[in-house]
Amino acid sequence: MGSFSELIKNFDKTRDYVRDFFIYGFKVRSEFNRKSSRTYDDEKRRAESWLDGFFRYVNTPRGKQAAITLDSGRIYENPLYKAYYSKSFTDNDIKLHFMITDILADFPEGLCVREVTEKLLDRYGEFFDEQTVRNKLKEYAAEGIYISIRKGKKDLFALSPDTPAGLFEKFPGLINAVKFFSESSEFGVVGNSILRAAGIKNDIFLNKHSYIVHTLEDEILLALTENISRKRFIRITNFGKSGSCEFRGIPLKIYVSCRTGRRYLIMYLPDRKRFCSFRLDYIKTVSDMGECPEFDETARDLAKNEDKAFGVSFGGSRDWGGRVKIVFRADEEREKHIIDRLYREKRSGRVERTGENLFTYTGEFFDTNEMMSWLKSFTGRIVSVSGLGDYAEKRLRSDIVRMKKMYSDCFPEKEG
């Protein structure tokens, strides 16, 4: 294990392994067939370190099974944020980080590159060439840690006056806000880094439907939101079930399922003349391909079509679309909670009372298949369905027949 390192250069491999440990709790070593056993061992060791206490091992006839198991609704801090704190660095990086900051603390008016370089040698006996020091100063100025001041022909660098502690002192209520938002699905890790810098931990807020594994997609998410905001054409590399593929298109929106935590890029593909969705956990790279003059027009087209997407599908090569009509039964006096469910979960469909204890749901969607699992969550209350298409309707009925058979031991009196 001589070359094992806790630190990593990028997320690609790690993302896949952690997701597999997290989601497929039943795989054994030999089933992680992407790379060598050594890679598996290293990735597992890293994940174990980040998720200390959440790993569980079961010996099975197939081998030892490693899984991450936790109730994410009962944890105050996403343990996978630790993955973001594992970026590798050089000895010079860490030296310059602490030493330059220490020097600049004595010069609030700022120092130029040469002065910083000289002081590194004077104070700490560390010789660096000016270019290395300049790069670090510029990098830290871009990160907001230093500020750059133009004085005559010189660029001076000084420490930024803004600190997490200073901000929290000025806005005490912000501590709880950052605690709360640090566990939110949109870049919560950044909030966590603020708390960490201030030595504070979230000890108040829990997230009931929280899917912590998706934080590993945040780098990809950031690249996508930046490109969308800047109205760019992009190219993505997508690793789906059928292997790796490249797609070029206009990125428009991020669709989020609050039920599963999955996030999708919605992109217009000019080659196919259609909107398509891509799971963020399958996207490996995002490349900026230049300005997109058609962005606004395409975004308007998407806006016109959004209500017809029940989930993330804009239809496919087969015609799954249609105008659906579903009648549900719910006792108006005793089952108001069911009626409430229909109204709050209807998305862009319509719900109307169409008879005593009867409620009719109508809507037009590109892909009615996406409705099936929602529909089945109302098992026992669906009076009739139409517009789902022959295939889906037949399948729904045959599913109910199968379920009745599956649970037949629970109602023997009905069987005779």
Added chain:
Amino acid sequence: MNIFTEINSAYYKAAEAVLSLQTEQGEPVTEKKITELIAKHAFKDSTLFIPEKLIPKGDKPSDWRLLKADCGGFVSVLRHKPRQFLTAIQKSWLRAKLSDPKMGLFLDDEQISELSDFLKDIQPLYDDKLFRRFDIFSDGDNYADPRYRKIFGLLLTALENHQYIIVRYLSGKGGDATASIVPIAVEYSAKNDKFRIHAVKQNGSGIVMNVGRIVSAELTEETAQSLPTADEYFSRRRCDTPAVVEIKPERNGLERFMLEFASYEKESALDPETGLCRARIWYDKNDETELLIMLLSFGPVIEIISPKHLRQQAAQRALRQYELFFPEGDTGK
């Protein structure tokens, strides 16, 4: 902007903790103390890696050259205690969160405007309009409601100070009730877009209520003498025995199940012969109906094996649905 940067490295954090302690105490730190700080601030195995980079050995300086040997211990080469910064990406993230109506639960309008002013030159990290949460429930809490904001603030104060707070709330059945409670945790559901409070009543029993159902709240002077920890509180709510389900190898059911139930604590075992996966799921007793609905949404791909009452509820719903679809009896399909 970078999320994944060495500036946030756990190794930097560990080094910073060592340098800070030494500067604060003004005396050399021991190797033992350094190891303790590394274990606290970095990863599980970091004590195997960081000491050799940080601690000088004899006359030989260490790779990082941040410490030097002194009087049997180690002292910082720095003149100052390392400081923390609010980075550009952190400001940008805060700027984005300022547009979230939930920010009003933590800051009043004046503070929000002051913070906006502080961040006025910063671009938000993202625009929330880029996100479409397509299956979010439409009856989320109204975070802009001044009464809601006030009640939320009082609940947070009560939680932080272990203070009793008298709340009047609408019960699930539409009735009106009053309780004196100490909040234990605040829970947000992104799916429901609602906050719930987990609390303990004066008689020691637990209670969960939607903040949106609380009509009024009044802080008392009384503080709770002893409260269960969050772990104790939630373990009381946990099911006595896990639900056992069987997932069939069809329609990508296994992956869908694993993803949708990723937030649950569970154990799974796959039978390679049959492809069947058996999973045990632990859940909050009060959320059993939600679990049932989720399981039913998989249709025949998931069979609930136990507990018996959960299996029976699924069976009743399946039978009722069968009778709705086939009022004349079995079709033989």
